[in-house]
Amino acid sequence: MVSPRALRRAVAGLLLPVLLGACGEEPGGPPLHPGEDEPGPRHLPAGFSSLPTPQGNPLTPEGVALGRWLFHSPSLSSTGQVSCASCHDQARAFSDDAALSRRGVTGQPLARHTPPLVNLAWVGELFWDGGMKNLESLSLAPLTHPDELGQADLPALMERLAAQPEAVRRFEAAFGPGGLSLSNLLRALAQFQRTLVSADSRYDRWRRGEPGEALSAQEEAGLALVQRHCAPCHGTELFTDNAFHNNGLDSRFGSDTEVTRGRGRITLSTEDDGRYKTPTLRNVTRSAPYMHDGRLATLDAVLEHYRHGMVPSATLDPLFQRGDGAPGLSLEDGEKAAILAFLEALTDESFLTDSRLGPPEPE
The missing domain is CATH 1.10.760.10 (Cytochrome c-like domain)
Structure with a gap:
């Protein structure tokens, strides 16, 4: 010893x-x-x-x-x-x-x-x-x-x-x-x-072409909408770009020592103020609440934020600038419903319940 x-x-x-x-x-x-x-x-x-x-x-x-x-x-x-x-x-x-x-x-x-x-x-x-x-x-x-x-x-x-x-x-x-x-x-x-x-959600099994696995028409429409509107940040099969973005949560940010600066606290660059790591969409229906401070309780609230709740700031990602000058994404009600349906297909129940990842048995 x-x-x-x-x-x-x-x-x-x-x-x-x-x-x-x-x-x-x-x-x-x-x-x-x-x-x-x-x-x-x-x-x-x-x-x-x-x-x-x-x-x-x-x-x-x-x-x-x-x-x-x-x-x-x-x-x-x-x-x-x-x-x-x-x-x-x-x-x-x-x-x-x-x-x-x-x-x-x-x-x-x-x-x-x-x-x-x-x-x-x-x-x-x-x-x-x-x-x-x-x-x-x-x-x-x-x-x-x-x-x-x-x-x-x-x-x-x-x-x-x-x-x-x-x-x-x-x-x-x-x-x-x-x-x-x-x-x-x-x-x-x-x-x-x-x-x-x-990597074993219904979406993954559908991507692998496993027998009997399919997305509904609404889910496939949701996937297409994610690829059209969300892919710059949530692209690839990881459903994240592993980068940092300001997605319009706040218009003002904290001092050098405060976590409210986001990425700017690490780089000490004002260009990074308000930018946070893009989370994956995988299992997103099970990981509420959302955003870096958990301010949004539901996925519906998240999509409403992107439709109507974004606020401008100096570091707002240009991806969210609409033609009318207001920040946000242009999504109809039916499109929002399709995206929510697709996100459910990214839930990996085997990952969430795999006993190999839980507490080990006492020796």
Whole structure:
């Protein structure tokens, strides 16, 4: 067993390389192909043949299992009562039903809505403002945020884990003797989150040409409307461009230190004020409420925002400028209904209920 003093020194020495190195690591490792004897999803979105993994963190069954255990473990929180899954509910596409969650260690509302965790293997900058570059660095923010998991002392967290025989056993199974470290904790969480792939909705089965799978005429009309009006932001089979846009929610934005600047808080450029990450439309019918602050409770309200509720600002995306000068999208009532019908076809019940993604059975 590693002594607490030695573990504290090791963790302290690892923290800075993790913050600098993990954030800069680019994908480039061997891809994972569904159907092989490896952990991972049973299906990928149409047009994707492999699940990208970084060179420094290839997926392994033991690594994914450790990440899954950590994701659902309250041991990561300062109170021992809150886990990643407390806010990221699988049945809600690993999102939250509150506009601003209060499920962290302090019970205080968070500044932004809990984003869904869907198809993250293909995402670059993460969070609503792109503040983290990859999955290996992602979990540092919720781990250390005072209102989320509240871990102000990461070395102390690792000492507590080192005192748990199950944790030591799982880390060593995934990373070998002495494998219990902060960097490996982050790698394991990243491995698990990379396997959160949604690609088995009715739409996906229709795209694959599976027997008996079809979209209704209204759903096909909705798909065509999404491709016509929404594709610049929600294009590709991921149904997001993984970019940042100002979609007319506000006309004024906060100061340099406030999250209301959106992407501008990260780039410190006023041209990015009010721009937020485009969320995927996959499982969107199960991930309400909507927008970066959860201000819109329903998809109907979202479409009404695009029809009549957008406000102009200096950084409003030009995509939303109509010919009459007012921002918004020109959608008739029937077109709105068709889009809503199609969005339902993007619901992946197998993803929302897959027991391989839920809490593991106690050993």
